[in-house]
Structures are given as structure tokens and as C-alpha cells.
Amino acid sequence: MxxxxxxxxxxxxxxxxxxxxxxxxxxxxxxxxxxxxxxxxxxxxxxxxxxxxxxxxxxxxxxxxxxxxxxxxxxxxxxxxxxxxxxxxxxxxxxxxxxxxxxxxxxxxxxxxxxxxxxxxxxxxxxxxxxxxxxxNKDAKKDHKLALASTKEIRFVNTDEIIRCESSNAYTQFYLTDGKNIMVSKPIFEYEEMLTNYDFIRCHQSHLVNAKFIKSLVREDSGYLLLTDGTRIPISRGKKENVLKALNTIKK
Missing domain, CATH: 3.40.50.2300 (Response regulator)
Structure with a gap:
């Protein structure tokens, strides 16, 4: 008991x-x-x-x-x-x-x-x-760790270690700065809610990006975010205005 x-x-x-x-x-x-x-x-x-x-x-x-x-x-x-x-x-x-x-x-x-x-x-x-x-340490956001529960373990990662998240049905794939990927059995919208205050931007139904790793916003090919690792992340038509607003707010 x-x-x-x-x-x-x-x-x-x-x-x-x-x-x-x-x-x-x-x-x-x-x-x-x-x-x-x-x-x-x-x-x-x-x-x-x-x-x-x-x-x-x-x-x-x-x-x-x-x-x-x-x-x-x-x-x-x-x-x-x-x-x-x-x-x-x-x-x-x-x-x-x-x-x-x-x-x-x-x-x-x-x-x-x-x-x-x-x-x-x-x-x-x-x-x-x-x-x-x-x-x-609620104000020291750079030191905050997010618990990512995979089938093998629960890994704690600093928000600054997360480059981006990509949804796959009810799962979310995390791409980290050490080159590793972690698949978590939670939908991406739950992480959008958690990570928005850490300068993450939802630019597409399937993508959530850490603004720290955005190199540029490219307007050709319907628009995409070019990340520092060379990855291209699409921007959906309905998200363009929010992406621009978020990028301007973060820069300030």
C-alpha cells in the first residue's frame, strides 16, 4: 500500500x-x-x-x-x-x-x-x-530545465539547449544542441504553452522554434525561418503575423 x-x-x-x-x-x-x-x-x-x-x-x-x-x-x-x-x-x-x-x-x-x-x-x-x-529561481529563465520523458528515461534539459520541436501526431520530437533528438509522447501545443515565455515561436502547426537559433526570416518559397544549423522551418500562412510580432518583441 x-x-x-x-x-x-x-x-x-x-x-x-x-x-x-x-x-x-x-x-x-x-x-x-x-x-x-x-x-x-x-x-x-x-x-x-x-x-x-x-x-x-x-x-x-x-x-x-x-x-x-x-x-x-x-x-x-x-x-x-x-x-x-x-x-x-x-x-x-x-x-x-x-x-x-x-x-x-x-x-x-x-x-x-x-x-x-x-x-x-x-x-x-x-x-x-x-x-x-x-x-x-523563477526569474533565472536561462537556468530552467524542462523534463522530457521518453520511453527510456526522463531527461532534464535547459531551455537554451532546445533548438526546435516538431510534432508527429500526438508526439513531439525535440532537437537539441548536442545533436541528440528526444521523442516525447505529448502533443506540441502543450510545449508551446510552456515555452512561449522562453522565446519559443510557433511558426507552423508542426513546428516550435527557439528564437535564439533563428538566423533569418526568408520571404521566398512562401516564407521560412533559417536556423543557425542550416535547417529551414516553414511558416504557415496563418502564423506569419504572429511570427513577425514575436520576433519584433524578442528583439526589443
Whole structure:
């Protein structure tokens, strides 16, 4: 059984989570709960859980403050929260599971299955370490690492190491500065949402490009972006205006 702690400032949310876990007979036993950050920290230290169900938005101190106060991350985390723009973006960046309230039972089941698989490996939670680096250094974008989960591993790459992304149905291929490519089973639009603030430009339905590696915008042949490695990336008719606007904004 997975030993879990639930942290949420509303008691009814804790009760609802317990009810969902019991109703769907999920392999989780609750070893503690807390409705504020300070109690959460002491509960985690006392129980040494395998898993935290952690709310991001809480009064005074939030869920990230709880994690900052802990010296090690030898547990998994499922964030259970109302929408929190930066928080959710950081969580996605580190490929950590989150559930939006009200919790969907099927999504909860899927998250628990992932936790089981990770706990079987019993490794230090590198994804959570990466998340906390993002939270602590949210303004140092050049040092932010994106978690790319392939079938073989989860690789953490600096955004500056990504030249471009190319979609292939529900998959996204990442082209890196070291010459390697990584295929990830997520659609490109999810990465567009994550990487726009890092000067990535969606120039085509199938292409997302790091502006750092754009050498020039060529107007012939319907228009394309010439990258520093010689790659030509097409610009779709519907994206031209947005590409020009993005390039002008980045230059400023």
C-alpha cells in the first residue's frame, strides 16, 4: 500500500479525497493530514510518507513553501489544486502530476498508477527537485530545465539547449544542441504553452522554434525561418503575423 498524507486548507477536500480513494479501492492508506503548512511539515517529518496529495493554494504559506522547508524529497507528489497559472506551469515543466478540483476519479486512478511505478524504483525524486529549483529561481529563465520523458528515461534539459520541436501526431520530437533528438509522447501545443515565455515561436502547426537559433526570416518559397544549423522551418500562412510580432518583441 502507498502511505499518503493529504494537505489541504479545507477539511471537506481532505474528506472528499479519502472518500474517492476508498470508493475506487485504490492502493493508498492515509497516514496523516494537515490543513496548514506548519502542521503539514511536522506531519510529513513524523510519518515519512510515500506520497503527498498537496494543495498549491493555501493561506499564509502555500504548497511550495511546504516543500521548501523539507531537506529531502524521497516521496512522490500529486498536486491537487484549483487553477494556479505559474504553479501549474512549473509543475508541467517538471512533468509532475497534478489534479484540478473537483478531482476526476479516472485521472486520480491514472496518477496513482504512475506513483506506484515510480515508487517501485525507489529513487530520489529528481522531478520534484527540478520543480523546486524552478520555484526558487523563477526569474533565472536561462537556468530552467524542462523534463522530457521518453520511453527510456526522463531527461532534464535547459531551455537554451532546445533548438526546435516538431510534432508527429500526438508526439513531439525535440532537437537539441548536442545533436541528440528526444521523442516525447505529448502533443506540441502543450510545449508551446510552456515555452512561449522562453522565446519559443510557433511558426507552423508542426513546428516550435527557439528564437535564439533563428538566423533569418526568408520571404521566398512562401516564407521560412533559417536556423543557425542550416535547417529551414516553414511558416504557415496563418502564423506569419504572429511570427513577425514575436520576433519584433524578442528583439526589443
Amino acid at each position: 502507498i502511505r499518503a498524507v493529504i494537505i489541504d486548507d479545507e477539511k471537506n477536500n481532505i474528506e472528499n479525497m479519502v472518500s474517492l480513494l476508498m470508493k475506487h479501492e485504490l492502493p493508498v492508506t492515509i497516514v496523516g493530514s494537515a490543513t496548514n503548512a506548519d502542521d503539514a511539515i511536522s506531519t510529513i517529518v513524523a510519518t515519512n510518507p510515500d506520497l503527498l496529495f498537496l494543495d498549491i493554494q493555501m493561506p499564509d504559506k502555500d504548497g511550495f513553501d511546504v516543500l521548501k522547508a523539507l531537506p529531502h524529497y524521497q516521496f512522490e507528489v500529486i498536486f491537487v489544486t484549483a487553477f494556479d497559472q505559474y504553479g501549474i506551469q512549473a509543475v508541467k515543466f517538471s512533468a509532475i502530476d497534478y489534479l484540478l478540483k473537483p478531482v476526476n476519479p479516472e485521472e486520480l486512478k491514472t496518477s496513482i498508477l504512475k506513483v506506484e511505478a515510480k515508487l517501485n524504483q525507489r529513487k530520489q525524486n529528481i522531478q520534484l527537485e527540478n520543480l523546486m529549483d524552478l520555484i526558487r
